[in-house]
Amino acid sequence: MKKLLSTLLAVSMVATLLVGCGNSGAAESTGTDAATTEAGSASGETFKIGGIGPVTGGAAVYGLAVKNGAQIAIDEINEAGGINGYQIEYNFQDDECDAEKSVNAYNALKDWDMDILMGTVTSGCCVAVTPKTAEDNMFQVTPSGSSVDILSAGNGNVFQVCFTDPNQGIASAQYIGQKKLATKIGIIYDSSDVYSTGIYEKFTAEAPNQGLEIVAAEAFTADNKTDFTTQLQKIKDAGAELVFLPFYYTEATLVLQQASTMGFAPKFFGCDGLDGILSVENFDTSLAEGVILLTPFAADSSDDATVSFVKKYGELTGGETPNQFAADAYDAIYTIKAALESANATPDMEVSAICDAAKAAMTTISVDGLTGQGMTWAETGEVNKAPKAVVITDGAYKSMD
Amino acid sequence: MSFLNYCINGLSLGSVYAIIALGYTMVYGIAKMLNFAHGDVIMVAGFVIYTMMNSLGVNPIVAVLISVIVCTALGVTIEKIAYKPLRKATPLAVLITAIGVSYFLQNLALLIFGSDTKMFTSVVKVPQLKLGEIIITGETIVTIIACIIIMVCLTLFIKKTKAGQAMLAVSEDKDAAELMGINVNATISLTFAIGSGLAAIAGALLCSQYTSLTPYTGAMPGIKAFVAAVFGGIGSIPGALIGGLLLGVIENLSKAYISSQMADAIVFSVLIIVLLVKPTGILGKKINEKV
Numbered sequence: 001m002k003k004l005l006s007t008l009l010a011v012s013m014v015a016t017l018l019v020g021c022g023n024s025g026a027a028e029s030t031g032t033d034a035a036t037t038e039a040g041s042a043s044g045e046t047f048k049i050g051g052i053g054p055v056t057g058g059a060a061v062y063g064l065a066v067k068n069g070a071q072i073a074i075d076e077i078n079e080a081g082g083i084n085g086y087q088i089e090y091n092f093q094d095d096e097c098d099a100e101k102s103v104n105a106y107n108a109l110k111d112w113d114m115d116i117l118m119g120t121v122t123s124g125c126c127v128a129v130t131p132k133t134a135e136d137n138m139f140q141v142t143p144s145g146s147s148v149d150i151l152s153a154g155n156g157n158v159f160q161v162c163f164t165d166p167n168q169g170i171a172s173a174q175y176i177g178q179k180k181l182a183t184k185i186g187i188i189y190d191s192s193d194v195y196s197t198g199i200y201e202k203f204t205a206e207a208p209n210q211g212l213e214i215v216a217a218e219a220f221t222a223d224n225k226t227d228f229t230t231q232l233q234k235i236k237d238a239g240a241e242l243v244f245l246p247f248y249y250t251e252a253t254l255v256l257q258q259a260s261t262m263g264f265a266p267k268f269f270g271c272d273g274l275d276g277i278l279s280v281e282n283f284d285t286s287l288a289e290g291v292i293l294l295t296p297f298a299a300d301s302s303d304d305a306t307v308s309f310v311k312k313y314g315e316l317t318g319g320e321t322p323n324q325f326a327a328d329a330y331d332a333i334y335t336i337k338a339a340l341e342s343a344n345a346t347p348d349m350e351v352s353a354i355c356d357a358a359k360a361a362m363t364t365i366s367v368d369g370l371t372g373q374g375m376t377w378a379e380t381g382e383v384n385k386a387p388k389a390v391v392i393t394d395g396a397y398k399s400m401d
Numbered sequence: 402m403s404f405l406n407y408c409i410n411g412l413s414l415g416s417v418y419a420i421i422a423l424g425y426t427m428v429y430g431i432a433k434m435l436n437f438a439h440g441d442v443i444m445v446a447g448f449v450i451y452t453m454m455n456s457l458g459v460n461p462i463v464a465v466l467i468s469v470i471v472c473t474a475l476g477v478t479i480e481k482i483a484y485k486p487l488r489k490a491t492p493l494a495v496l497i498t499a500i501g502v503s504y505f506l507q508n509l510a511l512l513i514f515g516s517d518t519k520m521f522t523s524v525v526k527v528p529q530l531k532l533g534e535i536i537i538t539g540e541t542i543v544t545i546i547a548c549i550i551i552m553v554c555l556t557l558f559i560k561k562t563k564a565g566q567a568m569l570a571v572s573e574d575k576d577a578a579e580l581m582g583i584n585v586n587a588t589i590s591l592t593f594a595i596g597s598g599l600a601a602i603a604g605a606l607l608c609s610q611y612t613s614l615t616p617y618t619g620a621m622p623g624i625k626a627f628v629a630a631v632f633g634g635i636g637s638i639p640g641a642l643i644g645g646l647l648l649g650v651i652e653n654l655s656k657a658y659i660s661s662q663m664a665d666a667i668v669f670s671v672l673i674i675v676l677l678v679k680p681t682g683i684l685g686k687k688i689n690e691k692v
Binding site: 220221257263 | 406517518611665
């Protein structure tokens with residue numbers, strides 16, 4: 001028995017080693033990519049920007065999009081001469097959407113001498129990592145971490161490119177009200193998730209101001225997230241014309257499918273968590289037809305910046321269409337650039353000095369990005385930009401207006 | 402009308418619990434061990450069918466049959482490697498090992514398939530039944546029929562065949578059974594083989610009903626099914642069916658009429674109350690320990 005146990009232990013240790021190797025291998029390869037592009041700059045005088053997000057696992061759609069979106073921005077900046085004349089080195093670490101792994105990834109990036117953190121991608125991980133960056137006083141821009149807890153976990157060193165969750169709730173209610181999409185609203189939300197409950201609470205508070213009546217609000221929990229028939233039945237019986245789905249696309253695929261089986265076809269409206277639903281392997285996208293998402297980016301927009309970004313993203317990923325997360329990451333890198341330029345920061349400054357200079361600059365700059373024109377930031381780290389929505393038509397995201 | 406709809410939804414959910422609970426209760430009834438890895442064998446079955454159908458384009462029925470074979474082999478292997486060496490150990494050691502096996506299977510699936518959700522294509526091709534406002538899905542009909550067939554077959558197998566009788570003997574007294582010339586190890590292996598084969602069928606039906614597939618797909622239904630088995634009287638085969646269906650209906654009715662958030666808490670409170678009133682579960686038999 002002992003022998004068996006020790007063999008098992010040995011095997012698992014070897015397995016961990018192998019997994020470890022795989023990760024560092026990937027990191028090295030991005031490192032060398034960056035190194036080749038910055039070959040011209042002397043004596044390693046570069047801005048080292050680290051990224052953290054899920055490249056594998058359930059939220060990998062987000063992480064990969066952010067990784068690639070940021071890569072495009074960095075390549076563009078390096079080609080155009082860098083930030084204040086210094087090239088950028090980029091290192092993206094996987095956290096599998098796990099808070100503990102995210103902190104490990106942060107420590108790994110610190111060992112790599114990171115100057116600035118672009119991350120993390122998901123709110124839960126970001127809430128775990130931000131106290132560490134606050135402690136180190138490291139300048140942090142999260143492309144898609146949308147919880148308000150992220151801002152309160154920092155010391156003013158963290159800035160968001162996307163809306164905070166509560167603001168998404170308010171923006172959703174305003175959007176539905178102003179566009180007169182419906183008046184009777186049913187809601188399903190994940191009561192075990194901060195992202196979902198945050199949006200739900202603000203949405204419910206804002207709804208009466210917009211003339212919306214919430215006829216049913218049903219919850220589910222992380223342990224019970226496959227069967228939504230009862231919630232849908234209640235919402236159907238309550239006569240809802242629009243069902244608000246403030247949660248992630250994994251559960252949304254099941255909700256849409258079960259609603260279709262029931263013959264229940266209201267309008268469905270979601271937030272940025274639904275972004276990615278069209279990329280789920282083997283999902284019948286016709287079920288998502290007509291679903292509306294509050295998201296700041298639509299890949300079919302015809303403005304030059306979006307067209308060029310979509311083209312570069314396709315070249316980098318072999319034909320994929322970027323989602324909102326990729327655009328958020330692209331904007332995050334340009335936001336970092338704008339802040340560093342405004343602050344006249346240089347890579348030889350201490351991490352903490354870069355942070356102090358950059359965060360003072362953040363409230364003064366205005367960035368025209370893919371996800372909004374004239375984005376500005378409050379001292380708290382919240383972004384200010386106009387909400388936009390897309391509707392899923394023929395299996396693709398189309399701008400609403 | 403909605404009440405009936407809620408009940409039907411409850412039955413669909415309950416039928417899935419029931420079919421998983423059948424495997425649980427069967428292994429517990431014979432081997433007297435809680436195979437916590439049962440839910441994860443179900444997940445493995447899901448992935449086998451998914452891979453067969455989506456990557457290799459195999460016919461759904463053939464895919465299910467292959468998954469039954471794979472899971473049976475897996476069950477026997479797990480039993481040989483993880484449980485057999487612990488035959489004489491305390492039940493607690495076996496229980497912990499079972500939890501270990503469960504994590505092992507989850508992480509193995511994570512390594513091979515990654516944790517992104519896969520959309521499973523239903524293997525059931527039965528059309529849904531529409532009675533006015535009430536809709537019963539083909540998956541529910543098939544699951545309930547499968548439960549009943551499995552229940553009857555298992556009962557007949559245990560009552561009428563030699564191997565079944567051997568199982569019964571082993572469940573009552575391992576040592577005495579051995580003295581009577583029954584190969585206890587082979588009998589327990591057979592139990593695991595059947596239990597895991599059933600898990601494969603349960604996996605096919607679970608994933609057809611709730612079409613998202615991740616390495617954790619089996620974990621929560623596995624626990625719920627365990628509750629259903631205890632509810633119906635663990636070790637009792639008809640008990641598993643009744644326990645599963647009741648659990649599903651109670652869960653959905655409490656979601657509908659009390660609180661969708663508290664549904665799980667209510668389900669577990671019902672379990673506690675049932676166990677307080679009738680510690681052996683609904684159909685469980687009290688076995689007097691002879692001293």
